[in-house]
Amino acid sequence: MLVIGAGKSTAILIDYLLAQAEVHDWQVVVADRDLDVARHRIDGKSRGTALEFDVADAAALEKLVKQADLVVSMLPAHMHLPVATACVNHSTHFVSASYVSPELRELHHAAERKEVTLLGEMGVDPGIDHMSAMARLDALRASNASIKAFETFTGGLVAPESDDNPWRYKFTWNPRNVVLAGQGGVKFKHNGRYKYIPYHKLFTRYEVVEIPEYGKFEGYPNRDSLKYRHHYDLFGIETIYRATLRRPGFCDAWNCLVQLGLTDDTETLEALGDMTYREFVNSYLWYDAAMSVELKLRAMLKLELNSPAFDKLQWLGLFEDRPIGLKEGTPAKVLQKLLEEKWPMGADDKDMIVMLHKYEYEIDGERWREQSSMVTKGSDSERTAMAKTVGLSVAISAKLVLTEQITQRGVVIPTTPLVYAPVLKELEQHGIAFTSQVERV
Amino acid sequence: MLVIGAGKSTAILIDYLLAQAEVHDWQVVVADRDLDVARHRIDGKSRGTALEFDVADAAALEKLVKQADLVVSMLPAHMHLPVATACVNHSTHFVSASYVSPELRELHHAAERKEVTLLGEMGVDPGIDHMSAMARLDALRASNASIKAFETFTGGLVAPESDDNPWRYKFTWNPRNVVLAGQGGVKFKHNGRYKYIPYHKLFTRYEVVEIPEYGKFEGYPNRDSLKYRHHYDLFGIETIYRATLRRPGFCDAWNCLVQLGLTDDTETLEALGDMTYREFVNSYLWYDAAMSVELKLRAMLKLELNSPAFDKLQWLGLFEDRPIGLKEGTPAKVLQKLLEEKWPMGADDKDMIVMLHKYEYEIDGERWREQSSMVTKGSDSERTAMAKTVGLSVAISAKLVLTEQITQRGVVIPTTPLVYAPVLKELEQHGIAFTSQVERV
Numbered sequence: 001m002l003v004i005g006a007g008k009s010t011a012i013l014i015d016y017l018l019a020q021a022e023v024h025d026w027q028v029v030v031a032d033r034d035l036d037v038a039r040h041r042i043d044g045k046s047r048g049t050a051l052e053f054d055v056a057d058a059a060a061l062e063k064l065v066k067q068a069d070l071v072v073s074m075l076p077a078h079m080h081l082p083v084a085t086a087c088v089n090h091s092t093h094f095v096s097a098s099y100v101s102p103e104l105r106e107l108h109h110a111a112e113r114k115e116v117t118l119l120g121e122m123g124v125d126p127g128i129d130h131m132s133a134m135a136r137l138d139a140l141r142a143s144n145a146s147i148k149a150f151e152t153f154t155g156g157l158v159a160p161e162s163d164d165n166p167w168r169y170k171f172t173w174n175p176r177n178v179v180l181a182g183q184g185g186v187k188f189k190h191n192g193r194y195k196y197i198p199y200h201k202l203f204t205r206y207e208v209v210e211i212p213e214y215g216k217f218e219g220y221p222n223r224d225s226l227k228y229r230h231h232y233d234l235f236g237i238e239t240i241y242r243a244t245l246r247r248p249g250f251c252d253a254w255n256c257l258v259q260l261g262l263t264d265d266t267e268t269l270e271a272l273g274d275m276t277y278r279e280f281v282n283s284y285l286w287y288d289a290a291m292s293v294e295l296k297l298r299a300m301l302k303l304e305l306n307s308p309a310f311d312k313l314q315w316l317g318l319f320e321d322r323p324i325g326l327k328e329g330t331p332a333k334v335l336q337k338l339l340e341e342k343w344p345m346g347a348d349d350k351d352m353i354v355m356l357h358k359y360e361y362e363i364d365g366e367r368w369r370e371q372s373s374m375v376t377k378g379s380d381s382e383r384t385a386m387a388k389t390v391g392l393s394v395a396i397s398a399k400l401v402l403t404e405q406i407t408q409r410g411v412v413i414p415t416t417p418l419v420y421a422p423v424l425k426e427l428e429q430h431g432i433a434f435t436s437q438v439e440r441v
Numbered sequence: 442m443l444v445i446g447a448g449k450s451t452a453i454l455i456d457y458l459l460a461q462a463e464v465h466d467w468q469v470v471v472a473d474r475d476l477d478v479a480r481h482r483i484d485g486k487s488r489g490t491a492l493e494f495d496v497a498d499a500a501a502l503e504k505l506v507k508q509a510d511l512v513v514s515m516l517p518a519h520m521h522l523p524v525a526t527a528c529v530n531h532s533t534h535f536v537s538a539s540y541v542s543p544e545l546r547e548l549h550h551a552a553e554r555k556e557v558t559l560l561g562e563m564g565v566d567p568g569i570d571h572m573s574a575m576a577r578l579d580a581l582r583a584s585n586a587s588i589k590a591f592e593t594f595t596g597g598l599v600a601p602e603s604d605d606n607p608w609r610y611k612f613t614w615n616p617r618n619v620v621l622a623g624q625g626g627v628k629f630k631h632n633g634r635y636k637y638i639p640y641h642k643l644f645t646r647y648e649v650v651e652i653p654e655y656g657k658f659e660g661y662p663n664r665d666s667l668k669y670r671h672h673y674d675l676f677g678i679e680t681i682y683r684a685t686l687r688r689p690g691f692c693d694a695w696n697c698l699v700q701l702g703l704t705d706d707t708e709t710l711e712a713l714g715d716m717t718y719r720e721f722v723n724s725y726l727w728y729d730a731a732m733s734v735e736l737k738l739r740a741m742l743k744l745e746l747n748s749p750a751f752d753k754l755q756w757l758g759l760f761e762d763r764p765i766g767l768k769e770g771t772p773a774k775v776l777q778k779l780l781e782e783k784w785p786m787g788a789d790d791k792d793m794i795v796m797l798h799k800y801e802y803e804i805d806g807e808r809w810r811e812q813s814s815m816v817t818k819g820s821d822s823e824r825t826a827m828a829k830t831v832g833l834s835v836a837i838s839a840k841l842v843l844t845e846q847i848t849q850r851g852v853v854i855p856t857t858p859l860v861y862a863p864v865l866k867e868l869e870q871h872g873i874a875f876t877s878q879v880e881r882v
Contacts, residue, residue, distance in 0.1 A: 185708055190728040194711045196772070197725070198702030200641035205727065226711065261639030267626055270635045270667065284638070286646065287631040331637070 002064055004055065004083060005074035006032040006041045011382045013391030014041045020399050021047035031064060055079055066090040070402050072394055080104060088116055095398045097123025097390050105411050112410035121413040122397050124353055124389035125154040130413060131420035132434055133357050136372060137232060138417060140361055148238050149360035153209060153219040155245025156386060159350035159377045166315050168247030170343045172351040172386060179336045180265055181244065188225035192238045197221065203255035207243060209356055211373045218251045219243030231415055245354050253312035256301050257335065260284040265332035272328055276321045280334055294319055316342050351378040353385040367441040374434045389432060396426045443505055445496065445524060446515035447473040447482045452823045454832030455482045461840050462488035472505060496520055507531040511843050513835055521545060525559055532557055536839045538564025538831050546852050553851040562854040563838050565794055565830035566595040571854060572861035573875055574798055577813060578673055579858060581802055589679050590801035594650055594660040596686025597827060600818045603790035607756050609688030611784045613792040613827060620704055620777045629666035633679045638662065644696035648684065650797055652814045659692045660684030672856055686795050694753035697742050698776065701725040706773035713769055717762045721775055735760055757783055792819040794826040808882040815875045830873060837867045
């Protein structure tokens with residue numbers, strides 16, 4: 001078995017595979033650009049081999065893939081394609097946690113002919129969301145339920161014990177994606193009506209949800225919820241909505257940044273080298289020699305004196321006359337730099353993955369509302385909730401492919417019972433499980 | 442002389458050239474895809490020849506350009522390049538009213554070597570704006586003035602006698618450009634500060650200006666005002682601002698369309714074929730079974746009962762349960778279709794070009810504020826203000842090139858006195874002139 005990429009969120013994945021290697025008499029090769037990183041993951045275990053490897057080295061890639069029975073690719077999403085192509089060539093199975101790109105999907109028929117499984121979207125979001133939702137939707141359909149509404153919410157957040165800043169948020173994943181989230185606008189369906197939200201209104205249109213023991217969250221909608229009608233066979237559905245979770249108050253404050261224009265990633269700022277954060281904010285306000293930057297911002301965004309959103313902006317240091325220290329960049333780059341200073345995960349901080357599905361359905365003329373949620377907390381800065389949920393999903397499914405319990409070939413995502421049932425079962429043994437409440441409407 | 446394109450706004454251009462052809466013993470070939478259109482423009486005059494011609498026919502283009510001493514290209518902006526390239530090959534001069542594209546600018550050295558003039562940006566905006574501003578800026582600099590601020594405003598509007606709808610606007614030019622105006626955001630400089638406005642705030646940040654006899658206008662900023670520092674040699678300037686003029690009330694109402702998301706041209710609407718205008722608007726509002734579309738819109742946009750902006754939306758018919766009648770498209774396409782029904786120029790309507798420059802400068806320690814404006818009204822639906830200002834600028838400069846009064850070679854825009862002085866002088870004889878007011882600050 002070959003694991004390519006040994007960075008963040010692979011600790012639990014590789015531990016699991018090394019343990020399974022003992023059981024099934026496998027060898028696990030961990031290949032990374034940085035040999036020390038690969039060695040650290042293997043930690044001297046006899047079933048593991050660490051390798052220095054650059055995915056751009058096509059000859060080395062071919063050789064490694066040829067020797068393997070299965071490749072787990074933990075590379076960034078845009079780097080999977082050459083690996084998957086080599087896998088098809090050498091009849092080697094492939095597992096990844098990333099979205100299946102249109103280019104990767106084109107390998108489907110070739111993979112089928114070669115009897116190769118290219119399993120994608122096998123992480124948490126996408127991954128556990130597909131599996132948990134499809135398990136419940138298939139069960140409901142088997143009970144002759146007519147499904148009227150499906151809403152799904154996921155968030156990578158800080159655990160309550162580390163939730164200690166006014167935004168109630170820290171970067172547990174790619175900061176750039178957080179800054180640019182939702183750009184391009186949103187579409188979904190609500191009670192039979194198509195709904196569109198332009199980007200500049202997105203963070204005013206969140207839905208508040210509550211999870212027992214964990215309290216309230218805000219869910220702002222993801223870009224295209226409509227395409228999940230295809231994935232989940234929900235064509236006639238009246239409401240379909242996918243959203244990202246934040247803690248209450250986040251969206252109002254983030255909306256201020258959007259309204260100002262600070263999340264824009266297209267325009268390059270002039271004379272950025274000399275600019276302070278205060279001047280940066282002032283560039284997005286009108287000119288008035290007599291008014292302070294704070295007052296102009298309050299006036300433009302109509303923020304009251306006691307506005308919690310204003311306090312969050314102030315806490316970020318947006319009004320400080322402190323040099324930004326970037327030579328060139330877009331407003332989004334400036335904002336990301338500031339946020340990375342303000343929202344880092346501390347050494348003792350724990351993260352938390354929260355997932356929530358809401359269903360509405362009719363059985364025998366009665367309408368039901370069901371809410372199902374999963375919360376996983378990290379143990380430490382390596383064994384994060386993200387590393388657990390992604391790593392276990394990938395690792396379990398890799399094992400199931402190699403032990404021929406998953407036998408579907410071609411490009412596969414975990415929306416069929418043959419895939420999701422055994423993976424969910426084992427995830428539950430590791431404490432990754434959903435709890436539900438049902439009520440009659 | 443070869444004129445390619447005989448559509449809208451070429452009536453006055455071609456009349457002028459045919460009259461000059463009598464004086465200078467020239468022949469004018471008018472080439473258009475539609476032979477009847479070309480014939481109509483020549484109207485039987487002996488100096489003219491009408492030709493059917495498709496610019497995609499490279500061989501025909503080469504032949505026509507080779508026979509000509511000068512080509513006037515009235516094609517859409519993106520179609521000039523092959524014509525200008527042929528002109529360089531055959532040592533034929535070239536005049537157009539469009540912005541000089543980066544690709545066209547690359548012909549500069551080749552044109553210089555061939556002693557060819559490629560004169561661009563020779564219409565109204567760009568064109569008369571360059572010439573009138575540079576004439577004044579050069580005169581001020583010759584008087585040792587230090588120029589502190591330059592703001593320039595242009596609008597293609599309806600003349601007061603045809604100003605009879607609540608928006609005080611009709612389409613006198615490309616509707617698509619009006620619907621998409623400002624997308625991508627804006628940058629300019631105000632009192633030494635760089636200022637950026639994201640698209641969704643653009644129509645709240647207009648400046649009100651007043652022109653004697655014509656009353657008030659709103660100017661919303663154009664995309665990139667900063668690049669005009671290069672064109673006009675204004676590198677140290679404290680304020681530089683270019684804007685588009687509308688009548689008061691327009692921007693507030695247009696801002697409602699922007700806020701809703703109706704000007705977006707990226708997202709394709711689902712099930713558009715069955716949709717009415719009312720349902721279209723409702724797609725951009727939240728779901729609420731008990732509230733009317735009107736009330737939800739008022740609530741989202743915070744519009745009072747007596748809001749003039751709301752009345753303008755209602756006048757457009759946005760709340761009517763009338764089928765849109767488009768099979769597919771973006772919100773911007775739907776909006777354009779509706780606006781083309783509501784804002785057409787009637788057969789008796791007259792248009793109006795309004796241009797205004799504002800200067801601030803210091804001479805001998807005294808600070809002055811100057812405003813200079815030009816208003817040109819159309820005579821009828823063919824001899825529009827647009828046709829006059831664009832046509833005369835192009836025609837006069839074409840004559841000046843052929844009579845060797847303009848001798849600058851290579852790619853030229855009318856920012857040098859050798860070009861703008863004779864053109865402005867003759868435009869003034871045709872009644873296209875600026876009037877100024879100066880006051881000490």
